[in-house]
Amino acid sequence: MKKITGIMACDPDGVIALNNKLPWHYPQEIEFYRQSIANHCVILGYKTFIEMTAEFTEHHYTVVFTSKPQQSRQQNVHYVSGLEEFKKLRLPADKKCFMIGGAQLAKYFLQHNLLDDFILTIINNRYAGDTFFPLELITNWPRKLLQQNADFAIYHYFNPTSESHSQVDGI
Ligand SMILES: NC(=O)c1ccc[n+]([C@@H]2O[C@H](COP(=O)([O-])OP(=O)(O)OC[C@H]3O[C@@H](n4cnc5c(N)ncnc54)[C@H](OP(=O)(O)O)[C@@H]3O)[C@@H](O)[C@H]2O)c1
Numbered sequence: 001m002k003k004i005t006g007i008m009a010c011d012p013d014g015v016i017a018l019n020n021k022l023p024w025h026y027p028q029e030i031e032f033y034r035q036s037i038a039n040h041c042v043i044l045g046y047k048t049f050i051e052m053t054a055e056f057t058e059h060h061y062t063v064v065f066t067s068k069p070q071q072s073r074q075q076n077v078h079y080v081s082g083l084e085e086f087k088k089l090r091l092p093a094d095k096k097c098f099m100i101g102g103a104q105l106a107k108y109f110l111q112h113n114l115l116d117d118f119i120l121t122i123i124n125n126r127y128a129g130d131t132f133f134p135l136e137l138i139t140n141w142p143r144k145l146l147q148q149n150a151d152f153a154i155y156h157y158f159n160p161t162s163e164s165h166s167q168v169d170g171i
Pocket residue numbers: 007008009010015016017018019020021022044045046047048049051065066067068080081082083100101102103104105106108131
């Protein structure tokens with residue numbers, strides 16, 4: 001299967017959202033995220049998808065996981081009901097593939113060992129939240145620090161069971 005990289009941000013306790021919004025605003029972190037996934041393929045859960053702008057989906061080959069059958073009105077947007085349908089998709093060969101969340105989809109991809117590596121930003125401050133990244137599922141993965149400042153650190157985690165992970169240049 002094509003290499004898939006997770007990319008998300010959480011606080012030290014795994015918080016990723018409060019009331020369907022990011023609890024923090026760090027423009028430099030958002031810029032890193034935007035540049036990393038720009039024009040590539042993104043895989044996301046339905047709850048995360050409904051918050052995305054039309055502009056976002058225009059610029060990414062978008063795969064949305066949902067159990068409810070959907071008719072896509074955008075050429076770039078593909079709905080899948082689960083792993084079986086996902087594996088039938090012909091993901092563009094010239095694009096990288098990123099699983100961008102939310103928590104439910106990240107947990108599913110990690111539990112099914114579908115990710116080769118993970119770019120995870122850990123925000124330094126603690127925030128109130130209602131949605132949590134399953135940190136316990138990657139704590140055993142070796143990691144490399146990509147960037148650090150007073151607000152956050154960005155780590156590249158490598159799935160120890162994956163054969164296709166790249167140790168070069170972070171992503
Ligand atoms: N901090 C970050 O890096 C980050 C990243 C992304 C999102 N977020 C935040 O996370 C929140 C959403 O996360 P979430 O965990 O609540 O939801 P989510 O993972 O985005 O979406 C959950 C929905 O995706 C579908 N889904 C998930 N796994 C599936 C599977 N295996 N098969 C079929 N469908 C599946 C289901 O849709 P149906 O109900 O339609 O079946 C499910 O209700 C938002 O507030 C967003 O802002 C934060």
